[in-house]
Amino acid sequence: MEPETIVSAVILGIVEGLTEFIPVSSTGHILLLGHFLGFDSSGKTFEVLIQLGAICAILAVYTNRLTTIVLATPHDPAARRFVAGIVVAFLPAAFAGVMLHGFIKEVLYESPSLICTTLILGGIVLLWIDRRASPEPRYTNATQYPVWLAFAIGCCQMLALVPGVSRSGATIGGALLFGTDKRSAAEFSFFLALPTMGGAFVYDLYVNRNQLSVDDAVIITIGFVTAFFAALLVVRTLLDFVSRHGFTPFAWWRIVVGVLGLALLHYSG
Template sequence: MSDIVTYIILGIIEGLTEFLPVSSTGHLILAGELLGFTGESSVAFKVAIQLGAILAVLVAYWWRFWGVGMGVLRGEREAIWFTRNILIGFLPAMLIGAVAYEGIRQLIQSPMTVAVALIVGGIAILLIERMVKTVKVERIETMPLPTAVAIGLVQCIAMIPGVSRSGATIMGALLMGVERKTAAEFSFFLAVPTMAGATVYSLYKDRDLLSFDDLSGIAIGLAVSFVVALLVVKAFVKVVGRFGFAPFAWYRIIVGVAALAWLMGR
C-alpha cells in the first residue's frame, strides 16, 4: 500500500472519530498497526492531523465563535464567561501534557493499552448513561467555574490512548449535570485550544525526526480529516439527541475485544 493511501485512510479515520466518544487516537494507533505505519515519526502524524478536525469545528461553528469574539470586545458578560470556561477547561491539559509528554508518547505506541481502554471506556459510558438524570447546566455561558475546571481535569484522563478526549469530557460533563447537547458542544469547543496546543507542541518536540515527506503526509492527512470531520460534527449532535451514547459504548466494546483478540493472537 502506498504512503499516500495510508495518509488518506488515517485522515478519514481521524475525521470520523475525533468528536465521537470512541477515541480517534486509539483508532489511529490500531489502524497504524494494521497498515504497518508505526515508528517515531508516525506519532507526530497521529497527533498533528487532529488539527484538521479542529479546523472543522471552527468552520462548522464559525458564527458561534464570531459572536463570542465580538461579545468579548463589547464586554458582554456571557461571551466573557464562555471564553473563561473554555480557557479554564483547557488549562489542566496544557500543564499536565507538557510535564507528561514523554510518557504519553510511549503510550501512543502501545496498541494493547488502546484495546483495554476501549473496553473499559465503553463499560463506563453504559454505566454513566444509567446514572445521569438531573440537568443543572443548559448553556456553556452559564456553566459554573468549578464545573469547567472539573471537566478540564477529566479531559486529562484521555491522555491514555483509547480513553477518548471527547468521551471523557462529555461523560464528565454529564456527571456534573450538564445537558447532553451542551456537553457535546463544550467538548467540541474545548478541543480547539487543547488539540491545537498538542499539535504545535508535538511538531516542535519531534521537529528533528520529521522529513519533508513526513510533513507532506501530515498535510494530506490533515486536509482529509478536515473534510470528513466537517460532515461528522453536526451529525453527531443529532445522533446523540436521538439515541444517546449507548451505541458508541457498544461499538467501543466490540472493537476493543476484537483488537485485544488480534493483538494477543498475532
C-alpha cells in the same frame, strides 16, 4: 514514498476525522489501525498533527458563533465567563500533557494492548453514564456553564492523555456526571477541543521539528485534508444524533473494537 503509505495516510485521516468528536478515542483508533497497517510516523507526529484538520472543521461550522463571542467579550460578562471557562478547562490537560509528553509518546502510544483495554473499560463506563437514572439536567447551554464546572470537565479531560480513553469521552462523561444534558456536553467538548488540540499540535510540532522530513509533511498534509472533510460531517450531525440516541451506540462500538483488537493482537503474536 510508497503508494501503500499514501493509502494508509488517507485511511487514517478519515478515521481521525470520523472519530475525533465522538467518545470512542480517535487516537486509540488510529494507533491501533496504524499498528495493523504497519504504518509508522516519526515520533508519532502524524497521529497528533492531523488533528488540525478536525480543528478546522469546528472553525468552519462555528465561525459565526465564535466570532460573535469574541466580539462580545470586551463588554459582555457572559461571553467573558465562557472564554474564562474554556481557558481553565484547557489548563489541566495542557500542564499534564507537557510534563508527561515523553512518557505518553514513548510508552503509552506504543502499547496496543493498553489501548484496547482502555477502549473496553471506557465503553463500560460510558454505558453506565448514559443509562443511569439522573435528575433533570441543571446545565443545558454550553456557553453558560459556570467556571467551576468548566474546570471540573477540564480535569476529566486529563484522563484522555491515556490513548484509548477519548478526549471527547472524558469531557462528555464528566459533564454528564456534573449535571449537564447530552447535547450541551457534546457541544462544550467541541469548544474545548479548539485550544486543547491546537495546543497539542503546536507543542508536538515544536518538539519534533528536527525529525520531520518532506515525506512526513506530505503524508501529514494528506491526513489533514481527509480528516477535515470527515470531521466536517461529524460536527454537522453529531449533536442531533446524540439528542436522539445518546452515547450508548458509541459505548458498544468501543467495546467491540477493543475486544477485536485484543483478539487480533493475540492471534498475530
